[in-house]
Ligand SMILES: [Ca+2]
């Protein structure tokens with residue numbers, strides 16, 4: 818491979834590593850996509866996967882704080898966004914979907930998780946109140962995808 822082709826490929830790799838896809842926003846670690854359109858939790862999962870991404874999993878407080886801030890400043894017209902967490906396997910045991918790490922109990926909004934009438938098994942970020950909420954998975958909400 819000639820030197821300049823090698824250098825060009827290297828440059829493309831660096832750009833991809835440091836930048837986010839068009840329409841995505843750079844978070845503390847990964848890139849995020851805030852949907853303008855709603856769907857069920859399953860819809861949201863499928864759409865994020867179609868982007869070679871996943872439903873956002875803000876395990877770290879720094880990432881959660883970033884998403885809350887961005888939701889408030891740029892997406893205030895949407896109150897809640899699906900995230901990649903649920904208690905659909907064991908009621909009351911809340912896990913991030915890809916890592917299976919437990920969700921930090923300190924990140925819930927007051928009074929949550931409340932299981933929303935025995936069916937609240939999917940996680941949302943409530944931007945206006947700045948915390949996590951449990952909702953019924955078949956309800957339509959906007960969602961946030963995260964690059965992996
Ligand atoms: Ca539940």
Ligand SMILES: [Ca+2]
Nearest residue numbers: 929931950951
């Ligand atoms: Ca709830």
